[in-house]
Amino acid sequence: MISQLTRDERSSAMYLSGLLVLFGGFLAIAGRNDVLGWHGAMLVFSGAILLFALISRFYDDEPARESRHEYYDDPTKFGVVVAMIWLVFATFVGDWVAWLLVFPEATFDAGWSSFGRLRPVHTTGVIFGFGGNALIATSFHVLQRTSRARLAGSVSPWVVLIGFNLFCIMAVTGYMFGITASKEYAEPEWYADLFLVVIWVVYFVLYVRTLARRQEPHIYVANWYFMAFILVVAILHIINNLAVPVSLGHAKSYSLFSGVQDAMTQWWYGHNAVAFFLTSGFLGMLYYYLPRRAGRPIYSYRMSIISFWGITFLYMWAGSHHLHYTALPHWVQNLGMTFSIILVVPSWASAGNALLTLNGAWEKVRDDATLRFMFVAAVFYGLSTFEGSFMAIRPVNSLSHYTDWTVGHVHAGALGWVAMITFGAFYTLVPMLWNRERMYSSRLIEAHFWLALSGTVIYVFSMWNSGIIQGLMWRAYAENGTLAYSFMDSVDAMAPYYVARAVGGFLFFLGGVIGLYNIWKTIKMPAQAHTPIYDLPPVVDVEPAE
Amino acid sequence: MLDKHAKLERNALAFVFAIIFVASIGGIVEIAPLFTIDETVEEVEDMRVYTPLEVAGRNIYIREGCYACHSQMIRTLQDEVERYGPYSLAVESQYDHPMLWGSKRTGPDLARVGEKFSDAWHVAHLINPRNVVPSSVMPSYAWLMRNTLKYEDMGLHLSALRKVGVPYSDEMIENAAQDTYGQARPGSERADAFVERYGEESNVSLFDGDPDRITEMDALVAYLQILGRLTDVAHQSSDSAQQTTSTGSGD
Ligand code: HEM
């Protein structure tokens, strides 16, 4: 990695590592009486390791001049491997917390291991650790190919990746220490949030500067989605996390908003984290890797325009569907419901566009597990967006809200869509990146596919069952007009489904382990002859398959 | 239309601004009015603030992620009102920075759990839920009883809360640490001073039953006992004014 940097770049990397040490040192000293101090120390330590590595290799040979005219893929390689490690870690934690609902005593009598602290470790680990790294890695790759330009900078991609991972590590270790802002999918505290803002600005600037160098007149669809992801996540993150820290030495802060305004802000964020992180970004992935793997151009350009602007506009109205029948004013609930229902149109336009792109390549879908991953992802995307619009209808929501149905819905999207599209993209990308003829083992991809699919189906079906049973039991009345079931009756009824979910989750986790192994073995395979520079045509030009 | 879009696709900055513009509309229309329209939050006379001990307890509730399994928002549905009590009003979480309405009920709603059980019940339940409710899947929180509460800096906490809009007086902020102690030590001088500042309505109790130490258990139980009790307004209106949607299905 360092060998690909010029000496000037190595020294700017050293300055930046120094800054990291300073920032960490400040937190460590200010927060010495608080858990905050540990995070400060961790940043100092990370900065010091980077500095040490840079110093010890400062005088190594500089990269050959020609290499500057090639795509810069080291950051993408790093991101792919790290994403898979996060996946294995965070689905392990997910399965662990799933088992905790079966064996609630398994907490070692210690705070860090109890359900409430580990659950956000899982959600942050999968969404940000796995999903975030996958998005950053693939966005760098796609951006360069579709612009026919090298990344505008060799240090800034590392700032983005390393900084983002430090943020994720601060987040998940923080929860176990007991540091959390409690906002769903925005649990990290103020100092980690500020740190992420800086990282995100670097990401945005890098993206736009690279686009400015493009040799293609048009900005390719995938980049629209990646840009929407970067921009809107920034807006959401900053507003949702506005808070006043207890002091500069305390990790704890108090949110600027309270009560009903806070609820609306949190779900405006929460729903759109799903929209712009878990949907837009991954659609960017789909719009590049699916046509590439299928060897066919995107079915309809017009449909991709409609769905892009539809999603970007409509999603931001829909957050209040998380607050039906609550103390949120009715007019906002109704707006949320209405827009959520309309949302199914651009969502299905995207899913349809993906599936119609595959039309004519079905034999490839049958034979190639990598393409099949992307096919299944598009199907789950269609299903879970339909389900989401359905659940946003007030009477339906009165049953589904607060139950496991929501969890089932989330995982149909998270496992079926987000994770599957990523696996498909990674299996396409890894041989390209490392210049290998193919993945190490296609049978292992096949095994991963069936584990992931069966795990997802078991998970989703058990949560549908438990959620609907729960919802019905809570509202059931006995003959004499009193409530028929106590709350505990509903807890007892969940037991078999919680076991089933944990088993399904284990299968999914196992698939991830196999994926990581397969990628690792591919990296260890001998490389092919070096492919010449800029030989990769942009996707839009790919000829339709015969 | 398509031509115009083709032009837009050639200009990165225009594209950036178009995204920001299109994405901002929904939030502006839905969120901004919530801060300005008066009816959004009911005005009530008797709304109290959390005492410093309750703030500390709320922070433990947040730290332990109790909100991952418990909601604090009773919806306007008939069965919920029958199960948990009058539905939640916006004003009841007016001082909740952040709100803890929650999104998942692995356990029951806690919006009105205050004074539903005795302190001793909560302590026993938190130490091991299965001692009280045999098939509960709630984790045990026995260490709360072992951890001494850190409360010397409660003044800083209250003053941060005042910055975001909770009406704590200077006196409350200055005496925050003493008041934390006082609320958990019935009969002490500090308890009297505490009651003077926070009113007769506030709970002074030996929450965790241990007179020697102020533990995290004290704080958490104090918080649980105030849930739904900061104002009486929901109970006053419950008989006549609460309109619920019936979802009930016979059985
Ligand atoms: C091995 C696979 C997985 C297992 C066993 C698993 C398990 C769980 C469990 C037990 C919960 C808590 C549910 C509750 O509170 O009752 C949860 C929540 C969640 N998980 Fe997973 N998970 C897995 C994979 C994933 C992946 C890959 C993603 C995203 C890419 C994801 C996203 C989420 C989200 C967003 C939530 C919060 C749901 C809510 O707020 O209702 N999970 N998961």
Ligand SMILES: [Fe+2]
């Ligand atoms: Fe949503």
